[in-house]
Amino acid sequence: MSAVRCINLCKTYRQGDQDIKALDHLSVEIEKGEFVCLMSPSGGGKTTLLNAIGGLDIPDSGEVWIADERIDQMSKGQLADLRLANIGFVFQAYNLIPVLTAQENVEFVMQVKGVPAGQRREKSFAILEEVGLKGLESRRPAEMSGGQQQRVAVARAIVSRPELVLADEPTANLDSKTSAELMELFTELNEHHNTTFVIATHDQRVQAYAKRLVRMLDGRIVDDIKQNAA
Amino acid sequence: MHMFFVLSRLAWRYLWRNHRRTVVMLSAIAVGTWAMIFMTALTRGMVDQMIVDGISVIPGHVQIHDPDYLDDPSVYNRVALSDTELTARFHDAGFVAWASRVRVPAVVTSERESRGVTLLGIDPQAERSFSFVDYDAVEGRFLDGADDKGVVLGAKLADTLETRVGKRVVLMSQDPDNEIADRGFRVVGLFHAEIEVTEESYAFIGKRTAQDMLRIGDTVTEVVFVGDDYRDVEPLVANVMGRVDDSVQVSRWTEVDTYLGTMMGMMDGFMLIWVIVIFLALSFGLVNTLVMAVFERIREIGLMLALGMKPASVLGQIIIESMMLLAVGLLIGDVLAWATIKPLEGGIDISVVAKGMEMFGASSMLYPNLSIDDVILANMVVMILGFLASLSPAWRASRYEPVEAITKV
Numbered sequence: 222m223s224a225v226r227c228i229n230l231c232k233t234y235r236q237g238d239q240d241i242k243a244l245d246h247l248s249v250e251i252e253k254g255e256f257v258c259l260m261s262p263s264g265g266g267k268t269t270l271l272n273a274i275g276g277l278d279i280p281d282s283g284e285v286w287i288a289d290e291r292i293d294q295m296s297k298g299q300l301a302d303l304r305l306a307n308i309g310f311v312f313q314a315y316n317l318i319p320v321l322t323a324q325e326n327v328e329f330v331m332q333v334k335g336v337p338a339g340q341r342r343e344k345s346f347a348i349l350e351e352v353g354l355k356g357l358e359s360r361r362p363a364e365m366s367g368g369q370q371q372r373v374a375v376a377r378a379i380v381s382r383p384e385l386v387l388a389d390e391p392t393a394n395l396d397s398k399t400s401a402e403l404m405e406l407f408t409e410l411n412e413h414h415n416t417t418f419v420i421a422t423h424d425q426r427v428q429a430y431a432k433r434l435v436r437m438l439d440g441r442i443v444d445d446i447k448q449n450a451a
Numbered sequence: 452m453h454m455f456f457v458l459s460r461l462a463w464r465y466l467w468r469n470h471r472r473t474v475v476m477l478s479a480i481a482v483g484t485w486a487m488i489f490m491t492a493l494t495r496g497m498v499d500q501m502i503v504d505g506i507s508v509i510p511g512h513v514q515i516h517d518p519d520y521l522d523d524p525s526v527y528n529r530v531a532l533s534d535t536e537l538t539a540r541f542h543d544a545g546f547v548a549w550a551s552r553v554r555v556p557a558v559v560t561s562e563r564e565s566r567g568v569t570l571l572g573i574d575p576q577a578e579r580s581f582s583f584v585d586y587d588a589v590e591g592r593f594l595d596g597a598d599d600k601g602v603v604l605g606a607k608l609a610d611t612l613e614t615r616v617g618k619r620v621v622l623m624s625q626d627p628d629n630e631i632a633d634r635g636f637r638v639v640g641l642f643h644a645e646i647e648v649t650e651e652s653y654a655f656i657g658k659r660t661a662q663d664m665l666r667i668g669d670t671v672t673e674v675v676f677v678g679d680d681y682r683d684v685e686p687l688v689a690n691v692m693g694r695v696d697d698s699v700q701v702s703r704w705t706e707v708d709t710y711l712g713t714m715m716g717m718m719d720g721f722m723l724i725w726v727i728v729i730f731l732a733l734s735f736g737l738v739n740t741l742v743m744a745v746f747e748r749i750r751e752i753g754l755m756l757a758l759g760m761k762p763a764s765v766l767g768q769i770i771i772e773s774m775m776l777l778a779v780g781l782l783i784g785d786v787l788a789w790a791t792i793k794p795l796e797g798g799i800d801i802s803v804v805a806k807g808m809e810m811f812g813a814s815s816m817l818y819p820n821l822s823i824d825d826v827i828l829a830n831m832v833v834m835i836l837g838f839l840a841s842l843s844p845a846w847r848a849s850r851y852e853p854v855e856a857i858t859k860v
Binding site for chain 2 (some may be wrong): 272275277278297301302303304305306308310312316317318319321330332333334335377
């Protein structure tokens with residue numbers, strides 16, 4: 222069963238006098254439980270594709286399906302519901318809400334969903350321990366390192382066990398040890414919970430963990446390889 | 452409901468993210484609220500005092516007269532019922548106080564000067580509780596009863612007439628046949644009033660003495676009634692109307708003195724305008740604070756939208772933030788107003804400007820009146836207009852596209 226299906230996606234941005242084709246008649250299908258790396262040079266279209274899959278950006282044409290729902294024609298409210306229920310996001314930076322503690326950040330999505338306080342607390346403590354942040358629950362983002370912040374963001378993305386996790390350069394601000402730990406965590410979740418991961422990255426180290434590498438150039442897929450992960 | 456708590460916590464935390472800005476804005480709201488309530492209390496106190504003083508001169512909350520008396524207040528237009536009949540009808544009617552009286556224009560003459568006055572023939576015991584004259588503070592003495600043969604003048608009038616207690620004056624008016632009705636009276640007392648013009652305008656004699664002088668038997672020109680509250684005279688009007696027929700006219704105090712009646716209505720309008728004007732000044736600061744608060748966290752708003760928060764929730768979060776700011780500011784302002792008005796309720800001496808105030812019928816003491824209705828009005832206006840003022844920045848925040856907001860530098 223497809224977790225994600227993109228059919229003939231086009232997206233053009235205007236930059237000054239130039240039209241930039243971020244997605245150029247791109248089609249791709251990702252099965253449930255896959256661990257996919259989107260790779261391209263800067264401006265290759267991987268973030269645009271990730272945003273289109275997450276319903277953050279609407280393509281100019283084409284179709285985006287998440288499981289059996291077509292999302293490119295949904296309203297903002299429907300897209301918000303979809304993201305809340307099915308998708309976990311990890312962004313490159315500005316990942317956390319600065320006025321909330323680590324634990325509150327992790328609880329945020331559950332709180333919006335209406336999960337009872339006791340359950341939220343239990344889950345958030347457990348997931349923070351899982352990502353190695355036990356004891357830092359009451360720290361605010363400004364009191365944590367970049368790596369710790371990124372791990373909080375990962376914890377928030379996976380705490381509700383979404384079917385799909387979209388990560389945009391999740392290791393960009395991390396040292397190699399923290400990057401490896403993060404990728405191990407992703408791999409574990411992928412294997413144990415069958416969570417589908419789509420990760421946009423430049424990072425060669427991340428590619429080693431992926432079971433499928435999708436290379437993009439100028440908004441098109443130029444290579445799509447299945448491999449044995451590390 | 453759970454979203455309300457989520458948004459409230461976020462709003463509260465964001466409010467205190469920039470302490471200095473929030474404290475400055477809270478101070479502005481608190482001072483504005485204090486100014487609204489304090490000025491309103493002073494103005495209401497002044498107007499209430501003017502109305503109460505005015506009603507004590509009228510006097511009473513409701514009066515009955517001959518239908519032509521208010522147009523032509525002469526002895527010819529007397530109440531159709533005799534004093535005996537009036538007593539039978541009103542004695543046990545449950546009024547706070549009531550009195551029948553003779554009120555006619557007259558001239559008072561001393562050996563040196565003459566002045567036009569309003570001559571009041573009264574039963575002093577019946578009017579003691581609502582008269583504008585403090586009987587115990589009268590220089591000399593006040594009237595002993597309805598048969599008293601003396602006259603009590605205002606101190607200012609006595610000055611003008613160059614007379615004093617113990618001297619004689621002549622009161623002259625007309626009887627119902629338009630014949631001169633006059634009599635010599637010994638000045639037995641001089642009264643003082645808050646307003647000088649009142650001291651110049653009235654002369655008090657016993658009611659029966661006045662009836663004898665004017666040759667009107669036991670008839671009167673007006674009957675006055677006092678109820679529980681001058682703001683709500685309708686129950687009193689209904690009670691009086693139920694005891695008289697069409698031969699007399701029942702008038703509320705607002706109809707007897709239309710200037711005072713208009714002032715009371717105008718007061719509420721003035722309060723509303725005053726509160727709105729102050730809020731408009733505040734609203735610039737409020738909108739600026741909210742715009743800045745939204746502007747500096749566009750990326751975070753984008754993040755929340757990306758994580759699945761609906762645009763309506765972002766809108767709600769900014770509005771709740773604004774409402775919290777206003778509520779805290781209002782609370783501080785309310786407490787500040789209460790703390791500054793309460794100690795002044797004993798009265799503020801404004802005698803320095805009292806001469807000017809007399810033009811408006813106000814006395815030289817100002818008693819601030821902290822009315823709960825005015826406090827509610829000020830708070831409601833600020834909350835409602837604050838809500839409207841916060842809509843624009845909140846709406847803008849909720850319209851951000853998550854992907855654009857997240858990448859905003």
